[in-house]
Amino acid sequence: MNNLNLNNKLMTLLLIASFFLIGCDKKSPEWEYFPDMYDSPAREAQEYDPTAPNKVGGRLPVEGTIPVEYTPYQLSGPNLDDQRVKDLKIPEGIKLTELNLKRGETQFQVFCYPCHGPQGEGNGPVIGPPGGGKFNYSPNMNIHGTYAYLNDGQIYHVITNGNGQMPAYASMISEEDRWKIVLYVRKLKETYVLLAQAKTAPAENAEPKKDGN
Numbered sequence: 001m002n003n004l005n006l007n008n009k010l011m012t013l014l015l016i017a018s019f020f021l022i023g024c025d026k027k028s029p030e031w032e033y034f035p036d037m038y039d040s041p042a043r044e045a046q047e048y049d050p051t052a053p054n055k056v057g058g059r060l061p062v063e064g065t066i067p068v069e070y071t072p073y074q075l076s077g078p079n080l081d082d083q084r085v086k087d088l089k090i091p092e093g094i095k096l097t098e099l100n101l102k103r104g105e106t107q108f109q110v111f112c113y114p115c116h117g118p119q120g121e122g123n124g125p126v127i128g129p130p131g132g133g134k135f136n137y138s139p140n141m142n143i144h145g146t147y148a149y150l151n152d153g154q155i156y157h158v159i160t161n162g163n164g165q166m167p168a169y170a171s172m173i174s175e176e177d178r179w180k181i182v183l184y185v186r187k188l189k190e191t192y193v194l195l196a197q198a199k200t201a202p203a204e205n206a207e208p209k210k211d212g213n
């Protein structure tokens, strides 16, 4: 009787031990206890999902969703002649300091240089040789009269919204940096005037465009 009891105990121990040994053999899949969590119905972002309206695991954000730290631009419709655009002012906090100007310069050289060139003269690498470039004319800020007739708000508007053939940069450059670029574009104007004086430049290049674009 005693012996049988011992045998029973041994058998129970063996059974419990074997429980822990299941799945130790790496060649076979591990024993799944409650497999629900392993095979959840969740989809990866790029995965095919027949139940989604766009058939992709990642859903589009609800209309009107605003990313964190992003300020929507209220004037995406109107053109450069709109009074609300002209009335836009550089925020109080963004002063004409060396640091802000430097930031404007680096941002200009990253985002604007490819087309407008280092001094805004429209000779960036994307533009290419005259007649053979991406655009049908070179976006020379001097010739198009940016310095002469666009105020700070209008330049900010062009960067934010794009203009004609120029794409919008609102999604790539923060609001603050866009204003710092405006500071730098203003600085380019001074440089341009100085260069022009040095060359005793002809006045015909400075004629503003009439259509406001």
Ligand code: HEC
Binding pocket: 108, 111, 112, 113, 114, 115, 116, 126, 135, 139, 141, 144, 145, 146, 150, 155, 158, 159, 163, 164, 165, 166, 167, 169, 181, 185, 209, 213
């Ligand atoms: C992909 C090329 C490209 C890039 C990059 C680009 N622009 Fe432009 N930009 C243009 C073109 C082309 C025009 C002329 C638009 C038109 O009238 O169709 C223009 C026009 C402008 C004008 C208005 C000039 C006028 O009087 O019509 C301003 C101001 C300006 N760009 C500033 C900037 C600034 C600042 C950046 C950098 C944030 C920038 N652009 C980046 C191509 C570019």
